[in-house]
Amino acid sequence: MRKPMRTFDYFQLGLALFGLTIFLCLMLGVLYDLPYLHWIDQLGLHQIREPLTAERSWFFRNVTRAGNTRWTAVVMAATIAVSLIVKKYDIAVFMFVNVAIFALGGMVVLKHTFNRPRPDILHLVSASGTSFPSGHALNSILLYGSLIVLTHYYVHNIYLRYAFTTLLATLIIAIPMSRVYLGVHYLSDVLAGMSLGTFFLIMSKEFIFKYRTREFFENEENT
Structure with missing residues (x-):
């Protein structure tokens, strides 16, 4: 029996394109040092990083580990x-596709391409490499967002x-926030990682699962 399919979800397509547009705007801000980028970054420092407290530092140091490369690779492999x-x-x-290619592979290419220095402020955790976009933010969307999709199905x-x-x-919200609080990323870095990750996640879901609804998965054994 031919497997049921639905039409492309145009709302989600619009959301994916919106994410891509946000990423491109932030990318242009980095490339041309545009004023709105500095406004976004200062907003992040004041609204997320302050105040620095022992309790908040303990929380964000621990939650940020859920977005590191090694943990992301382990969850993907499992x-x-x-x-x-x-x-x-x-x-x-x-x-x-989402984690190995878009998240882990894409992070290396993008960071090398833009080569943006990390914030010149106190780092509460060690971090090497460049800043734009945030690999932790990209990882959180593509790893945990993929798991949300699978949970739904x-x-x-x-x-x-x-x-x-x-x-x-x-986790998707807390991990990017942790990078700003810990001083290793600008807010624009994490917004770029999250918006690009959203684009990749939606497009991969729509194409890899061939536009199938939840009902397809629930009734797959009976088709």
Whole structure:
């Protein structure tokens, strides 16, 4: 029987293009040192970094670890391994494309391309390399956003689905914030990583899963 498909989700397409537009605006701000970029960065320093307290520093030092390269690679590898065992090959492709290619690979290319220095302020954690865009922000959207998509498709218990989604969404917000608080990124860096990650996540979801709705996954065994 032919598998059911839906039309492309144009709302999500619009959201993806909006994310790409935000990234391009921030990219131009970095390339040409435009005034609005400095306004955004100062806003981040005042609204996120201040005040520096022992409690906030402890929280953000720990939460930022959930977006580092090693942890991201471990979660990706574990998800891919499980998906191959249960023969869900589209999940394996989805995770590999989003995390290995777009997040980890894209981060290296983009940072080398823009070569923006990190903020010249006190860093509360060690950080090497350049600043734009934030790799942690890109990782958080593409890793935990991918897991939200999979949770929506494969976790049928509504309470578990909401619980997992809430936890993952919290990480998506907290990890980029941690980079600004810890002084290793500007707000524009993390907004660029999040907006570009949103574009990649939506486009990969729509194409890799072939526009399929949740109902397709729930009824797949009966088609």
